[in-house]
Amino acid sequence: MASSLSSSSSSSLKFTVRRCQPQLVPPAIPTPHELKLLSDIDDQQALRFHVPMIQIYGKQASMAEKDPVEVIRQALSQTLVFYYPFAGRLREGPHRKLMVDCTGEGVMFIEADADVTLAQFGDSLQPPFPCFQELLYHVPDSQQFTDTPLLLVQVTRLKCGGFILAIHLNHTMCDGPGYLQFMNAWAEMARGATKPSIAPVWRRELLMARDPPRITCNHREYEQIQDTLPSSNHNLVQRSFFFGPLDIAALRKSIPQHLQHCSTFDLITACLWRCRTKAMQIEADEDVRMMCIVNARGRFNPPLPVGYYGNGFAYPAAVTSAGKLCRNPFGYAVELINKVKGEMKEEYLQSVADLMVMKGRNLLFTTVRSYIVSYLARVNLRAVDFGWGEAVYGGAAQAGAGRFPGVSYFCSAKNGRGEEGIIFSIYLPPEAMERFAKEFNHMTRNQNQPQSTSAKLIMSTL
Structure with a gap:
């Protein structure tokens, strides 16, 4: 599909993004099929949303023969072997308790091309990004919170040889440090590693409520x-x-x-x-x-x-x-x-x-x-x-x-x-x-x- 939108920012930048049909990227090999409870910090109402993240890369001469879409897609599949809960789906149990059904279905992936160079973005390489809704397409129903992919990924090639990696992340799965750990593992696999340098640890029981629960601090944020x-x-x-x-x-x-x-x-x-x-x-x-x-x-x-x-x-x-x-x-x-x-x-x-x-x-x-x-x-x-x-x-x-x-x-x-x-x-x-x-x-x-x-x-x- 193709679409052409002009940015509503003060930038006059206009460009066309052509996207392939979204596809699911599963783990490279079969992974455990099990239910994993999120912690009582993870599944609070305030974290039940998708965070839009973005990585922008310029041309690299040593990678001229490499297709960033294929490199990133293959590395994602390999990374999901270790971070296999991301390939599952959230379910909601009694008392609104969230859990991951590790089905191995995969994450949503979109391949795209834009007829624009990195240099044309000029000073727009910061929020708000021109035509961002085209750089991270909202797949219909992907914004539902349960029973949908936990990651939505779009890789958009630029005319100059650079690319933009945009991601919708389900916040209940991880925070900033956890997201960085996942991204570093993904990048390591793209550079040829066979396993992440830091092994992922689930252990969500460490942040479950006590039995019986007791409020011992003053929480003025609530x-x-x-x-x-x-x-x-x-x-x-x-x-x-x-x-x-x-x-x-x-x-x-x-x-x-x-x-x-x-x-x-x-x-x-x-x-x-x-x-x-x-x-x-x-x-x-x-x-x-x-x-x-x-x-x-x-x-x-x-x-x-x-x-x-x-x-x-x-x-x-x-x-x-x-x-x-x-x-x-x-x-x-x-x-x-x-x-x-x-x-x-x-x-x-x-x-x-x-x-x-x-x-x-x-x-x-x-x-x-x-x-x-x-x-x-x-x-x-x-x-x-x-x-x-x-x-x-x-x-x-x-x-x-x-x-x-x-x-x-x-x-x-x-x-x-x-x-x-x-x-x-x-x-x-x-x-x-x-x-x-x-x-x-x-x-x-x-x-x-x-x-x-x-x-x-x-x-x-x-």
């Missing part, structure tokens, strides 16, 4: 509060911003000495929280929440086993009033973020698992005046090498999570000047986006430099 304003999730725009070394240094200079130990994550998260709150013009006495996705793998005693690829995180919430957040010195926000990260211990994640079971797994995080950030820069998906070298871009394809647009993913990236840094994408109403951009530029003290040589704007139908 507080159900009344929204005092009408929904603003319509007519949103999406824009990407870049944090370079100078921006980080400027933020660090603005905090007191006793906070200098804080991480880059703390600084960026606190900055975005303040900028977004000011941009949204939230009343001073209203509470605002910043939920930080924190990896708990190393916080267990003993740690979760190497190779565990299930969800191993929670998102404890920093809560304060909009007035305090915006009027206090920047260090106030940094200290709140640093403190809430420190709450993430084994007991906290265990308490979340117990809470999910006690509430029937349908408890959603608070979306009212809330913002969530995920630090995918730490897993560095650009380093995933299928034989074509480092990706030009690797990470989340857009902001948002499921039906909630208030999620930003921090991904490693280079800007137009070749500087290494962190890029994030955010959804806001158009007027709020302009206020956010001004506030962001002010906070990073970089008025004399372009804040992002590749920031783009796109209208969304959210």
Whole structure:
């Protein structure tokens, strides 16, 4: 099938994508047919959505005789021998408990060609991507959550010899570190390995609720509060911003000495929280929440086993009033973020698992005046090498999570000047986006430099 769409972003790029019919890619050899329970962290309602991810690769002279579609398809089939639950289908049992029926049916795979070169994308190699709906086609019924493939993969060849690998991932199967582990295994197989360097570990029973379950921590991320304003999730725009070394240094200079130990994550998260709150013009006495996705793998005693690829995180919430957040010195926000990260211990994640079971797994995080950030820069998906070298871009394809647009993913990236840094994408109403951009530029003290040589704007139908 062929289709031609022009991007609705500020980019004028237009190109045609021709797709073959979707096909199932099963494991290369027969795999165990069994039922595997997801953990009580995996199957919570908030993770029951598909995450769009994207890897973009340029031409590699040494791979000129290789077809990226065939290399990646064959390597995927071999990888599924080791990660065979991905080739199965989700089923829902009593009390909404999710499990994987390891049927070996395979994952959905689409071969495609686009009449465009990587160079023609210019500064559009970051969210929002031109014609993304063509680079990751929504196969009919593939967005259902159970009884459908757990991965949807599209490989699109470019005219220049590069290619784009776009993926829809069922989030209940893995988190950022787990996804990176799977991608690295897939890339290793593409480069000729016969087995992954890190063996996958299922062990989802390690994050099941206790018997009897007991809530031992304060989970303000799940507080159900009344929204005092009408929904603003319509007519949103999406824009990407870049944090370079100078921006980080400027933020660090603005905090007191006793906070200098804080991480880059703390600084960026606190900055975005303040900028977004000011941009949204939230009343001073209203509470605002910043939920930080924190990896708990190393916080267990003993740690979760190497190779565990299930969800191993929670998102404890920093809560304060909009007035305090915006009027206090920047260090106030940094200290709140640093403190809430420190709450993430084994007991906290265990308490979340117990809470999910006690509430029937349908408890959603608070979306009212809330913002969530995920630090995918730490897993560095650009380093995933299928034989074509480092990706030009690797990470989340857009902001948002499921039906909630208030999620930003921090991904490693280079800007137009070749500087290494962190890029994030955010959804806001158009007027709020302009206020956010001004506030962001002010906070990073970089008025004399372009804040992002590749920031783009796109209208969304959210």
